[in-house]
Amino acid sequence: MTRIAIAGAAGRMGKALIEATQKHPHTTLGAATVRTGSSLVGVDAGELGNVGKLGITLVDNIAAVIDQFDVLIDFSSPLATLEHVKLCAAHNKPIVIGTTGFSAAEKTELLAYQTQIPLLLSANFSTGVNLCFKLLDLAARVLGDEYDVEVYEAHHRHKVDSPSGTAVRMGEVLANALERDLDKVAVYGREGQIGPRPRDTIGFATVRGGDVVGDHTVMFMADGERVEITHKASSRLAFANGAVRAAVWLQQQKSGLFDMQDVLGLR
Structure with a gap:
C-alpha cells in the first residue's frame, strides 16, 4: 500500500x-x-x-x-x-x-x-483532459495555420487564477504543435476596436461563476467549418x-x- x-x-x-x-x-x-x-x-x-x-x-x-x-x-x-x-x-x-x-x-x-x-x-490530472492534450497536438498539426485557434474555459466563482492552468497548458500544446511562441501570440482578453484577428493568435476566454467544476473547449475555426475538442468535468x-x-x-x-x-x- x-x-x-x-x-x-x-x-x-x-x-x-x-x-x-x-x-x-x-x-x-x-x-x-x-x-x-x-x-x-x-x-x-x-x-x-x-x-x-x-x-x-x-x-x-x-x-x-x-x-x-x-x-x-x-x-x-x-x-x-x-x-x-x-x-x-x-x-x-x-x-x-x-x-x-x-x-x-x-x-x-x-x-x-x-x-x-x-x-x-500537471495542470490537470483527469484522464480525459490528458487525452485531450494528445488530441489537441494531433489536431493542430493536421489543421495547421489555416485555422484560427481559441481556448475557452469556465470554472466556479472561487477559482483565483485566470486562465486556468489547464487552459494555459492547452495553449502550450497548441503553440508547440504550431511552432509558435505562446508568450508572443496569446491574447487573454478583447475589448473595443481591436481590428482584424491576426492569424497566428491563440485566444483565451475565461468565465467564472456558480459551482462549475471545469469546462474546457478548444475551437479550430476556418471558412466553412469548425472543429471543437471539449472536456467537461462533473466531479x-x-x-x-x-x-x-x-x-x-x-x-x-x-x-x-x-x-x-x-x-x-x-x-
Whole structure:
C-alpha cells in the first residue's frame, strides 16, 4: 500500500483526494495538512473526505508527519508548495503537484528539485483532459495555420487564477504543435476596436461563476467549418482519482520531472 499525504486537505480538491485515496485499492491516507492556524487542526481527516473516521488528524505542519507517508499530493498554494517540495527533497519523498498560479520565478525554483526527487507536475490530472492534450497536438498539426485557434474555459466563482492552468497548458500544446511562441501570440482578453484577428493568435476566454467544476473547449475555426475538442468535468473525483493514480506510479520512479502523459503512457 502506498501511504499518501495530502496538503491542502480542507480545500475542495483536498476533500476529494481523501475520498479517492481511501477508494483506491493500493493506497491509504497517511497524513493530511491544512493551513497554519486553521480551526480544523486536530479534526479527523476522514470527516472532511466523507469516508468516516480514519484515526488521522489534520495538522498544520507537514514536517510533523514526514515519516507517516510515502508520497505527497499537493493542491495548496504556490508559496506553500515551494516549502513542501523543499521538505520532500530533504527527506527523499516523491511529490505530486496540482497547484497552479506559479510565477515564472516560482516555477523555476520548483523545477530545480527534479534532480533530487521524483517530481510530477500537471495542470490537470483527469484522464480525459490528458487525452485531450494528445488530441489537441494531433489536431493542430493536421489543421495547421489555416485555422484560427481559441481556448475557452469556465470554472466556479472561487477559482483565483485566470486562465486556468489547464487552459494555459492547452495553449502550450497548441503553440508547440504550431511552432509558435505562446508568450508572443496569446491574447487573454478583447475589448473595443481591436481590428482584424491576426492569424497566428491563440485566444483565451475565461468565465467564472456558480459551482462549475471545469469546462474546457478548444475551437479550430476556418471558412466553412469548425472543429471543437471539449472536456467537461462533473466531479472533482475525476481529478482526484488521477492524482492518486499518479502518486502510485511516481513512487516507483527515480528523480526527474514527470506529468500525467507519462503516467498514462501517452508520450
